[in-house]
Structure formats: C-alpha cells, structure tokens
Amino acid sequence: MSLWRIAWRSIQQRALASSLTAFSMALGVMLLVSVLSIHGVIERSFQTNASLGYNMILGAKGGKLQLTLNTVYYLSQPIENLPYDFYMEFLPRERRDQELENALFPTESSRDGKYAAFVDLAIPVCLGDYFGHFRVVGTTPEMFEHLRFGPAGDRRYEFSKGRNFRVHTPENGFFEAVVGATVAREMNVKLEDRIATTHGDPEGFGHGEHFTVVGILAPSGTPQDRAVFVNMEGFFLMEGHAKPLDQVPLSETLDLELELPPSSQLGWSGDELTREEQLALDPLPLEQREVTAILIRTISPIVGPGLYNEINEGPVAQAVMPVREIYQLFQLFVRPAQMVLLLMSALICIVSGVSILVSIYNSMSERRHEIAVMRALGAERQTVMTVILCESMILSVGGGMIGWVLGHALNASISPLVEARTGVSIGFFDFAPGVDISWIWGATGGNGLEVSTELLLIPGLLLLAVLVGFFPALTAYRADVAASLGQ
Amino acid sequence: MNVYQNCWSLGTMITVLALLLGCQGSLGTDTPQAGTTPPFTLLKEQPSESRGVLEIRSELEERETPDEWTEIVLVGRIGSIEGEIWDPNRAAFVVLDESYVEPDQTHVSPQHDADNCPFCRANRKKAFASSALVEILDADGQIPAMHAGRLLGVDEGQTVVLQGRGRIDALGNLAVRATGVYVPKEGVGN
Incomplete structure (x- = not known):
C-alpha cells in the first residue's frame, strides 16, 4: 500500500474533522483567488491601452x-x-x-x-x-x-x-x-x-x-x-x-x-x-x-x-492620457485596498494551516497505537513521518483546489454585478495576472517567465503543508514503539 | 519504492504543472533582427556634416517657413523624452539630441501634476526640443509597415545618422523623413 493511500485512509477515518479542516483551507483559498483574480481582471482591463481603442x-x-x-x-x-x-x-x-x-x-x-x-x-x-x-x-x-x-x-x-x-x-x-x-x-x-x-x-x-x-x-x-x-x-x-x-x-x-x-x-x-x-x-x-x-x-x-x-x-x-489617469487612480486608491484584502485572505490561509496542524496534532494521541503497529510491522521512522506529511499535503492542497474552484465560481457568479458596476465581465477561467518569476534563476530583464499569482498558490500550499505537518510528523517520528504498544 | 521519491516526484509534478499552466509567455523586448535590413536605407559610410537635433531645429526655426521640407543630415540617439520610442506598425521612431540627459526625477512626488505646473511644463517643452520624430522612407517614398528596430537592426540607445528631409510640424516637432540611414559601429556616439 502506498504512503499516499495510508494517509488518505487516515483522513477518511476522521472524515468529519478532516473535511472541516480542508473546508477552512478552501474558504481561505477561495477568498484569496477571488481577490486576486477580480482585481487582476479589472486592473488588466482598465490599464490596457488597446482596450480603449484610443490613446x-x-x-x-x-x-x-x-x-x-x-x-x-x-x-x-x-x-x-x-x-x-x-x-x-x-x-x-x-x-x-x-x-x-x-x-x-x-x-x-x-x-x-x-x-x-x-x-x-x-x-x-x-x-x-x-x-x-x-x-x-x-x-x-x-x-x-x-x-x-x-x-x-x-x-x-x-x-x-x-x-x-x-x-x-x-x-x-x-x-x-x-x-x-x-x-x-x-x-x-x-x-x-x-x-x-x-x-x-x-x-x-x-x-x-x-x-x-x-x-x-x-x-x-x-x-x-x-x-x-x-x-x-x-x-x-x-x-x-x-x-x-x-x-x-x-x-x-x-x-x-x-x-x-x-x-x-x-x-x-x-x-x-x-x-x-x-x-x-x-x-x-x-x-x-x-x-x-x-x-x-x-x-x-x-x-x-x-x-x-x-x-x-x-x-x-x-x-x-486615459491609461495614465486610470493607472494613477489604481496606485492611489485601489492598490492599497487590494493589499488589505490580500493580506486578510493570506491570514485566513495561515489560520487554516494552523487548524490543520492542530487537527493532525490532536489526532496523534489517538494514533500512537496505530503508529506503533506500523513500526512493529517494519515501517521506518521516516516512513511514519512521511505519512503524516502526506496527510497534511492532501488536506492543504485538496482544500486549496476546492477553494480555487469555489473562488472562480464565486467570480463567475458575481460577474454580472461587477459588470454592471464597472463594465468588466469576469469568466470562470479568467486567471489573475502573472508575475515575473525569472529572478528565481537569476535572469534579469529580457525574456522573463510570467506565472499567474493564483498558480503560485500551489507551491505555496505545499510549503504550508510541509511547515504545518512537520511538527505532528516529528511527534510521530519520535513515538516510543514499546510504550505505545503496551497501552 | 522509496517513499521520498514518491513524495517528491508528485510534488515536482504538481509544481511543474502549475508553472506550465500559469505560464503566460515571455515578456521580451523586440530584438532587432539583422539580415532583414533592406539595402536601400542603409548607408555604408557616414554622411559628412551631420548635426544634432538642437542645431537642426534651431536652423529650421530661424527660417521664414520652418514647415517646409529641407535637406538635412541628422545624428541622434534612439530614445524618447516620454512615451513610446517606436511605432509598432510603421518604420517610425524617436531620436534625441546626443547632449540630452534625462532629468533627475527622484525628488518629484508621484502626486505632483506636471501638466498643471508651469515650471514642469516649461521644462518639458525645453526637453521636447531635443527630440525628433523620424520616419524611414523606402525607395517608393513610402513608410514600410514594419517596426523600425527590426527593419534597421537598431535598438534603444544606439546612435544613428539620418539623411533625408526635415521640417518643424504643426505640433512643433522636428519631423524627419529619412531616405538613408547610417548606423555607426558599436561604441560610436554612445
């Protein structure tokens, strides 16, 4: 049985608690995606010179x-x-x-x-x-x-x-x-x-x-x-x-x-x-x-x-120059508001991450015996630790994926309202604008690689999963097999 | 199977997928393509008696009819005071007098409205006198429908010598229609 399957079974065993934890992550990501993409689409639409047809x-x-x-x-x-x-x-x-x-x-x-x-x-x-x-x-x-x-x-x-x-x-x-x-x-x-x-x-x-x-x-x-x-x-x-x-x-x-x-x-x-x-x-x-x-x-x-x-x-x-005026309007009023919303959404994601930590950590006391059996059957310390990390990743990334879908569904559902107010419509598949990530490998100027900020969430969520899963995983790593089997 | 390989291969796959899905293409500057340069506009030798933007402007403005086309040989650096340097659809671009130095804007507040500031307006007018709008003419006297950077194999900051006609247009621009272009070798004029 693969470690992913073991992690998945463990999540299934605590279905209600796991679903609620993943759902809180989904809500955080939904807000984040929604804020990023709505603002991005509007900003792109406002700032593109060609979208006006006159300069x-x-x-x-x-x-x-x-x-x-x-x-x-x-x-x-x-x-x-x-x-x-x-x-x-x-x-x-x-x-x-x-x-x-x-x-x-x-x-x-x-x-x-x-x-x-x-x-x-x-x-x-x-x-x-x-x-x-x-x-x-x-x-x-x-x-x-x-x-x-x-x-x-x-x-x-x-x-x-x-x-x-x-x-x-x-x-x-x-x-x-x-x-x-x-x-x-x-x-x-x-x-x-x-x-x-x-x-x-x-x-x-x-x-x-x-x-x-x-x-x-x-x-x-x-x-x-x-x-x-x-x-x-x-x-x-x-x-x-x-x-x-x-x-x-x-x-x-x-x-x-x-x-x-x-x-x-x-x-x-x-x-x-x-x-x-x-x-x-x-x-x-x-x-x-x-x-x-x-x-x-x-x-x-x-x-x-x-x-x-x-x-x-x-x-x-x-x-x-209309584009210049619109850009200044964004810089003065809209961007600070966006930053506040973005910060709040990011905080919600972090809080959701902490709730994953708490959820898995709380389950550790119940799972001592289960972990001890795994160890007794030949699983190494690292294997047990990895199962916990996998569990954390499934909850984070799974919740994140649900949040992404919910966020885009929310965008599409409020599109008529946004369109009525601003004249800009937002489709389900409209992504947030990209950022240049070429600085990661040291490229300067010229041929950069743009990645949508929304898609940066995926490595971000993986990182968050590893961070929040590390502490319970360490607990599993250190679990005393003899004492746990004796319980 | 090694458990770490399992984890990392999946993680890598997700990350690569994310990068591929999110990839929105490169944001490169247009690279001038040598080899596409038509021979009719390129001069092999630098024309003699080339003069800068300010000097030619001054001479044309002293004339009774500055808006009449006059034969000129202009040397300038590709660049603009503000706005675009290149026309994306036609062989037209902006050159600056080689003496032009971009003013230090670090002390200017972003909220400062230069359009409604008489000092800024005067300075900008003065700065604009250092620029000239250049159109490249082909053998038929037409402006090729192509980015001039690619047509001539030149880029921003490069010095070019333009042979053709110039005048002061209704907006006060020094307008140049070049029938011959000389691009000095690297280092000249920079």
Whole structure:
C-alpha cells in the first residue's frame, strides 16, 4: 500500500474533522483567488491601452480624472463643453467641408484641420442626458465602425440585433440610437422602440424628441454595455442642447433673420415632437454646436506626447492620457485596498494551516497505537513521518483546489454585478495576472517567465503543508514503539 | 519504492504543472533582427556634416517657413523624452539630441501634476526640443509597415545618422523623413 493511500485512509477515518479542516483551507483559498483574480481582471482591463481603442481624450480644462471617468466609464459629471470648431481642427479637408455646409456664416476656406495629419481617429462625444439611470452618449457612427477594443485592440463592437445608427435616414431622420446590452436587458428595450431621454439627470426634464432604436450591442464587457448611443446630429437638435446664439460672435443682429431649428430657441417648452416634425428638422447650425469630449487615436504612439503638450499648452482644451489617469487612480486608491484584502485572505490561509496542524496534532494521541503497529510491522521512522506529511499535503492542497474552484465560481457568479458596476465581465477561467518569476534563476530583464499569482498558490500550499505537518510528523517520528504498544 | 521519491516526484509534478499552466509567455523586448535590413536605407559610410537635433531645429526655426521640407543630415540617439520610442506598425521612431540627459526625477512626488505646473511644463517643452520624430522612407517614398528596430537592426540607445528631409510640424516637432540611414559601429556616439 502506498504512503499516499495510508494517509488518505487516515483522513477518511476522521472524515468529519478532516473535511472541516480542508473546508477552512478552501474558504481561505477561495477568498484569496477571488481577490486576486477580480482585481487582476479589472486592473488588466482598465490599464490596457488597446482596450480603449484610443490613446487620448480631449475635454474642457478641469479635472483630468473627472474627464477620464466621465468619458471612458460614463461615471461622474461632464466638466464643460468644447467649441465645435476645435473638434473640426482634427478633421481632414473633405470632412471639414461637409461640416461647413451647416455653418450660418461660412467664412473659412477649404483646408485640413490643424491636427488632422496627426490623428487616425477623432470621435466626438456629447454627454449630459440620461435614459433611466444610464448615460446617453451623442456621437458619430465611427464609434462602432472604427473603434476597436480588447487587449490586442482588434475586437469590433458587434450588434446582437439590428445595425449601427446612421447620420440621416429617410425613415428616422437624425434620430437613430443604439443601446448597450445591459441597457437593453434592464430597460427592456427592443428594436424599433422610440426612446426619450432626460436632461442632465436621471430625474431631469424629459426631452420631447424620440430616438428610434435601430441596434442593440452584443455584450462586450466594456462600459459601452451600459450606455445609450444616439446620433450626434439628433442630440444637437434636442431642446436645450444648442449653444445660445447670443454666445456666437457677430450673430446678435443676424439671428432674427435666420430660420433656426426649435432647439436653437431659448427656454424649455417640453413639447413632444411628432415623427413628422422630427423628420422635417434641419441640422443644427455649426455655430451653435459644442461637444463634451473628443476621443483621439493618434496616427502613431510617438506623436502622442507632442499633441498632448500642444493641446495642454493652448487655452481651449486639456488632453489626458486615459491609461495614465486610470493607472494613477489604481496606485492611489485601489492598490492599497487590494493589499488589505490580500493580506486578510493570506491570514485566513495561515489560520487554516494552523487548524490543520492542530487537527493532525490532536489526532496523534489517538494514533500512537496505530503508529506503533506500523513500526512493529517494519515501517521506518521516516516512513511514519512521511505519512503524516502526506496527510497534511492532501488536506492543504485538496482544500486549496476546492477553494480555487469555489473562488472562480464565486467570480463567475458575481460577474454580472461587477459588470454592471464597472463594465468588466469576469469568466470562470479568467486567471489573475502573472508575475515575473525569472529572478528565481537569476535572469534579469529580457525574456522573463510570467506565472499567474493564483498558480503560485500551489507551491505555496505545499510549503504550508510541509511547515504545518512537520511538527505532528516529528511527534510521530519520535513515538516510543514499546510504550505505545503496551497501552 | 522509496517513499521520498514518491513524495517528491508528485510534488515536482504538481509544481511543474502549475508553472506550465500559469505560464503566460515571455515578456521580451523586440530584438532587432539583422539580415532583414533592406539595402536601400542603409548607408555604408557616414554622411559628412551631420548635426544634432538642437542645431537642426534651431536652423529650421530661424527660417521664414520652418514647415517646409529641407535637406538635412541628422545624428541622434534612439530614445524618447516620454512615451513610446517606436511605432509598432510603421518604420517610425524617436531620436534625441546626443547632449540630452534625462532629468533627475527622484525628488518629484508621484502626486505632483506636471501638466498643471508651469515650471514642469516649461521644462518639458525645453526637453521636447531635443527630440525628433523620424520616419524611414523606402525607395517608393513610402513608410514600410514594419517596426523600425527590426527593419534597421537598431535598438534603444544606439546612435544613428539620418539623411533625408526635415521640417518643424504643426505640433512643433522636428519631423524627419529619412531616405538613408547610417548606423555607426558599436561604441560610436554612445
């Protein structure tokens, strides 16, 4: 009979006590695994530049973190708006010319935007409205046509139903919308539904305009799941969304002579517009437009710092590198919290280890006779000691394995909650991020070997098992055969 | 069977399995691959009258039209003030003036917001003047869709001499389009 089997039989003999001991270890490991993997997945997701699909956010001057949280995660409140002509500086000549067709006073000649040569993608974002408690994002169809996400930056946003919204269609005019997967589920939104948004607050005034839902996004595990995306042209045409003309230079004497859309008028009527009235609307004049932020993907990462400095030196806007802000947020707030949780979980594991020690040690007095018989049958002192160590390893590693499964099951079960709060989903097989262990064999820099911190638990548990099993094993080693047989 | 062998072989197996399962690949830096270097960009001899980033920038800025492309021969060290050095998808990278020394940041608190500090901004602007953005052009005048380090067989910290055209772009960068690259032998310029 192998020593493992003898150890296993011994555990079976004290089934209840052994199960409880292994269970306490399982709970400790479950907490440890859960903390490691949840934090790891979120951190990896937050920090991966490619997961955003853009490397810079431009917004009004103010808090950098607020701009990042507001634009990336749709949390917090918008700071202020940016002039529309600033956004146009990122557009190539053809796009600018198209935009200028909507200008009340088209004075500029045809040209490339000042920064157009440096950007691959410039997506405007207009924020401020809500649909239920979800944020409404006014943007262009480029958001889903060109933006990629995921660790490799190669995942496209897909639609579980319908299609992307368009700038203008004969059937819906400028009022098309796409909703995120979570929004569709929680608000029971279906294709062709006509939705109205509230202004500035979930409980704010309701807009009279309605957007037709033409697409529902497939779950992406990103904050986009929790937002409603409406066509920016329609967003501008909503009541209260136009910059008052008295803020437009030289327009005071001209505004009375112009035919402006209802949204250009001051005041708030709250009147509902019929579909026909909506279809009859013309685009909002350029001079009355503003955007909350611009998502920028530079043509090359090496251009980023130059553009960043240029924008921040200027008087109009601030540029933020979202990944840098998110990283700092982690360093300041999240990492210390993680350390506390990690420490607590590790302490639970150690306490569980001690309980294994106590459990085996307490059983030693009952097993003196059993050990003496083994010795009398020819087993060496080392053999008896090894059986005890094997028992300790089975309890530690077995409990640890159960804990690992429970930890990942816990992660998977709370994934919807985490996703609802952060937009990040966690699967059963999502491991905690790796650490470089090449220092063990003295490798420096270059080709390191990364091992998930979760998997380091296995050698850790083996070590713990040997440590806690050593004392009872030593007792077994020293057991007096003659005295024990005589009992 | 020896009991120790039993125990240790199982332990070793578990540990090796753990390492194999947890292995997430290596995190190596890109090693420049010699031999893939196309001959059209590599110069066999160092072009004469090469000048540093600061000198060329200063000369271009004095012109009436600094944004016009001008023939230059630039010598610089591969590296960046902050951010990326290489474009992963195109043969483009950043070089620094050889006189540039990285400032001592040890006294700076991590909470210090350099973007909103006028002194830091001024220093950063000054530092950025020491850098140039380089694009390598092939025989067709196109930028090869390849990491420049692998294309040229060069790495961070190496000195390169670039022959081509330069200008000051709309962001104030010294932009260089190199049609010829000379890589000095080891030790030169380092």
